[in-house]
Amino acid sequence: MKCxxxxxxxxxxxxxxxxxxxxxxxxxxxxxAMPDSLAGADSTAAHTGVAPAGAAAAPMTTTPAPTTTPAPTTxxxxxxxxxAAAPAAQASSGATGKPIYFGGAVGFSxxxxxxxxxxxxxxxxxxxxxxxxxxxxxxxxxxxxxxxxNYTANNFGASAFSNYRVLRPIYAHGELAVMNxxxxxxxxxxxxxxxxxxxxxxxRPGVTLxxxxxxxxxxxxxxxxxxxxxxxxxxxxxxx
Numbered sequence: 001m002k003c004x005x006x007x008x009x010x011x012x013x014x015x016x017x018x019x020x021x022x023x024x025x026x027x028x029x030x031x032x033a034m035p036d037s038l039a040g041a042d043s044t045a046a047h048t049g050v051a052p053a054g055a056a057a058a059p060m061t062t063t064p065a066p067t068t069t070p071a072p073t074t075x076x077x078x079x080x081x082x083x084a085a086a087p088a089a090q091a092s093s094g095a096t097g098k099p100i101y102f103g104g105a106v107g108f109s110x111x112x113x114x115x116x117x118x119x120x121x122x123x124x125x126x127x128x129x130x131x132x133x134x135x136x137x138x139x140x141x142x143x144x145x146x147x148x149x150n151y152t153a154n155n156f157g158a159s160a161f162s163n164y165r166v167l168r169p170i171y172a173h174g175e176l177a178v179m180n181x182x183x184x185x186x187x188x189x190x191x192x193x194x195x196x197x198x199x200x201x202x203x204r205p206g207v208t209l210x211x212x213x214x215x216x217x218x219x220x221x222x223x224x225x226x227x228x229x230x231x232x233x234x235x236x237x238x239x240x
Contacts, residue, residue, distance in 0.1 A: 098239050099126045105136075105212065105235025113145040116224065120233065122161075124240075130165040132240075140179065142224065153182040159192075163240075172197045173212060181222065188222045194231060200240065210235045 100123065107118035117140070124134025140155040159177030166172055175194040180187060196214035203209050212233045216225040225231065 100124070101126065101132070101237055101239030103210075103235055103237030103240065105210070105233040107140075107231060107233035109229055109231065111229065114224070114229070115141075115143040117141045118233070120235070122235075122237075124161075124163070131162070133160070133162045135160050136175075136177075138177070138179065142181070144224065149184045151184045155179055155181045159194075163198075166197075169200045170197065171200065173214060175214065181224070183222070190220050190222045190224075191218060192216045192220070192223065192225075193218045196230075203236070206239055208237050208240050210237055210240065 102121075102123040104119070104121045107116070107120060109116040118138055119140075120136045120138045122134055122136045124132045126132045136159045138157045138159065140157070141152070142155055143152045144150070157177060157179035159175050161173060161175035164172045173194075173196055175192070177192040177194060179190050179192065181190055193216065194214040195217055196212065198210050198212035201209040201211070212235070214231040214233075215228065216223055216231065219226050219228075
């Protein structure tokens with residue numbers, strides 16, 4: 001009987017020590033182990049943004065999704081419409097690509113007793129790369145002291161001409177002209193056949209400075225060039 005009482009006393013002491021240990025570890029276990037209802041409420045609040053009753057609402061931050069702007073694509077090859085239009089624009093632009101050219105010249109002859117100054121606008125058409133034909137209008141101021149009567153006159157005329165490019169800077173020139181001269185004895189219509197050539201100096205692309213020397217081979221009796229004086233002119237042409 002004494003042994004049984006002693007065993008029961010030892011068992012009671014063991015049970016009391018185990019209970020004391022369980023009470024001291026209970027607060028930690030209750031914090032670590034959250035009830036399922038509260039865990040579900042937290043997850044719902046995380047998705048809906050609404051905190052459960054009795055719980056502090058945590059600040060909700062939303063991070064916008066990054067937006068990417070597509071980089072512009074560049075193509076080294078232009079569109080077909082632009083590629084086709086470029087050669088046409090180059091062919092039509094610039095005076096050198098046109099079959100028609102125009103310009104003007106200032107002619108002069110100075111001798112001891114004879115002075116001639118002329119202004120000649122012109123236009124021409126290129127038959128090919130070497131040959132062209134065109135026309136001129138001419139105004140001429142003339143002062144002649146070679147005869148017994150000194151006189152000055154304002155004369156007008158027109159001509160048709162042809163140029164042939166012998167070399168790139170050198171051309172041959174032929175011109176059939178008619179001038180109406182106001183002589184002291186009256187008005188005279190004088191024909192000319194002017195032959196010679198010229199030299200072309202490039203001023204800029206499509207614009208040339210032309211030096212020209214001609215001689216009248218008809219030698220009409222009323223011609224001011226009956227003594228064989230050369231007809232010298234300097235002019236500018238666009239597209240020649």
